[in-house]
Amino acid sequence: MIYFRFLMEHAGAPPPRSICILRHCEEWANRQIVDELSVTWPRAKVFMLGDEKLHSCDLLVVPFDGDSAADAPPLDPTFCTNWIMIYGLEKRRIWVLQKESAISFLASARRFRAARRILAITKLARPFKTCLRIWKRFLNYRS
Amino acid sequence: MGHQVEIFPFDSEVTDEPGFRFLNSVEGCELEVGERRIAKACKKHRPDILLLFYHFISVRRMERLRRQCGCKVGFYLDNNHLLWRDTAQLMSAADFVAVHDRYVVPLVKGDRAGRNSNVYYVRGAAEPSEHRPMDLNEWDKLRYGCEIAVVGTAGPDRLQALSLLAEHKLKIWGTPEDWFACPVLSPCVSSEPVYGLKKIKVYNAASIIVNVEESARQIDTINPRICEVLACGGFVLANQTADLENAGFRDGESIAWFKSYEEMACKAAYYLANPDARRRVAQKGRELVLNTLTYEKISREWMHWMESVCDPSMNTH
Numbered sequence: 184m185i186y187f188r189f190l191m192e193h194a195g196a197p198p199p200r201s202i203c204i205l206r207h208c209e210e211w212a213n214r215q216i217v218d219e220l221s222v223t224w225p226r227a228k229v230f231m232l233g234d235e236k237l238h239s240c241d242l243l244v245v246p247f248d249g250d251s252a253a254d255a256p257p258l259d260p261t262f263c264t265n266w267i268m269i270y271g272l273e274k275r276r277i278w279v280l281q282k283e284s285a286i287s288f289l290a291s292a293r294r295f296r297a298a299r300r301i302l303a304i305t306k307l308a309r310p311f312k313t314c315l316r317i318w319k320r321f322l323n324y325r326s
Numbered sequence: 327m328g329h330q331v332e333i334f335p336f337d338s339e340v341t342d343e344p345g346f347r348f349l350n351s352v353e354g355c356e357l358e359v360g361e362r363r364i365a366k367a368c369k370k371h372r373p374d375i376l377l378l379f380y381h382f383i384s385v386r387r388m389e390r391l392r393r394q395c396g397c398k399v400g401f402y403l404d405n406n407h408l409l410w411r412d413t414a415q416l417m418s419a420a421d422f423v424a425v426h427d428r429y430v431v432p433l434v435k436g437d438r439a440g441r442n443s444n445v446y447y448v449r450g451a452a453e454p455s456e457h458r459p460m461d462l463n464e465w466d467k468l469r470y471g472c473e474i475a476v477v478g479t480a481g482p483d484r485l486q487a488l489s490l491l492a493e494h495k496l497k498i499w500g501t502p503e504d505w506f507a508c509p510v511l512s513p514c515v516s517s518e519p520v521y522g523l524k525k526i527k528v529y530n531a532a533s534i535i536v537n538v539e540e541s542a543r544q545i546d547t548i549n550p551r552i553c554e555v556l557a558c559g560g561f562v563l564a565n566q567t568a569d570l571e572n573a574g575f576r577d578g579e580s581i582a583w584f585k586s587y588e589e590m591a592c593k594a595a596y597y598l599a600n601p602d603a604r605r606r607v608a609q610k611g612r613e614l615v616l617n618t619l620t621y622e623k624i625s626r627e628w629m630h631w632m633e634s635v636c637d638p639s640m641n642t643h
Contacts, residue, residue, distance in 0.1 A: 315355065
């Protein structure tokens with residue numbers, strides 16, 4: 184499928200020869216992803232993983248509900264893969280990143296979500312907003 | 327055609343970044359950050375044409391970019407909110423406008439009062455390598471098969487029209503919350519999101535795909551869904567529009583269309599009872615799409631038109 188190939192090319196990833204998919208709780212989601220990836224890369228070996236130990240693979244697919252990367256499950260840093268596809272099922276929000284970047288991307292997505300909550304609870308959002316407005320005015324002034 | 331095309335996906339380049347999402351949620355800064363990144367990409371690639379598919383940048387920044395890069399700027403109008411402030415400003419300041427609805431062409435065209443004389447109508451199309459007939463297994467047939475399928479979000483026109491089809495085996499693929507306003511339809515709605523390969527399977531498995539346009543969004547257009555379904559070998563029942571006729575579609579030959587929702591219900595019943603007629607129409611519709619309405623074909627024409635805008639000496643229109 185064109186969209187997957189585009190995402191991989193845009194990320195700079197080669198076509199995968201082996202793909203592992205972390206099993207999602209919904210069976211339709213698992214079938215959907217296996218079908219899509221098998222059609223996109225017919226020569227690739229596609230494995231579905233549950234609780235067993237991860238194989239090594241070229242591409243690990245991590246499906247999750249919702250469309251915010253902060254909702255994705257935590258990743259095991261010991262698995263052996265080059266690329267990770269973080270796959271938001273709701274609105275097909277997909278990110279393809281190298282393993283280290285994917286881990287730090289998910290960690291910062293969670294951190295920033297926590298920061299948003301803290302700002303809301305502590306009522307610091309308003310002064311922070313004012314600072315950002317000043318910064319925006321400064322940027323506009325400079326340009 | 328020998329052009330080099332660089333794609334700048336705004337979501338992955340700007341809005342998906344966790345730090346940006348955080349700042350944007352506190353104090354909207356999409357425009358400021360977005361236009362800086364677009365400017366950076368333009369500086370790197372030095373394009374002849376910058377084609378914007380949304381008002382990602384302010385008019386002031388767009389004009390400056392145009393001066394600095396010496397490029398032409400095109401703006402694709404994706405919906406009919408012509409008078410929306412940013413849309414209206416970019417529309418008049420751009421070098422050309424591409425629209426997806428023929429109805430808005432005379433509203434945009436002109437050389438006075440904020441109009442733009444360079445307007446191009448882009449028809450919906452299909453990608454035959456993607457939208458194609460498929461052999462479905464039993465699981466797919468069970469899962470996606472039905473008499474009438476609808477893919478899309480709910481709106482006043484669709485809610486009114488589709489309730490007339492509830493007596494058939496109707497399956498609606500869209501956001502369930504949107505459809506809950508109509509109790510007759512809500513049991514027909516699937517909670518699964520549908521896109522990509524699954525959408526193609528739905529188009530292959532349903533006897534009829536109904537395409538009801540929301541008049542607030544598009545009026546005289548060819549919805550890409552129509553071409554996609556036909557390219558898959560499916561049968562389409564859609565609103566009659568002048569542009570479907572302009573593109574060569576004929577009711578009962580290559581498509582089935584309706585002018586009222588009552589007519590829609592009658593035609594749905596007729597074609598469900600007549601599978602041979604359905605197959606004949608679908609076959610003709612597929613031929614028409616593959617011959618004239620593929621992305622390769624419409625992009626080629628669009629490219630030629632853009633070339634003529636950039637270099638008027640090439641203008642053959």
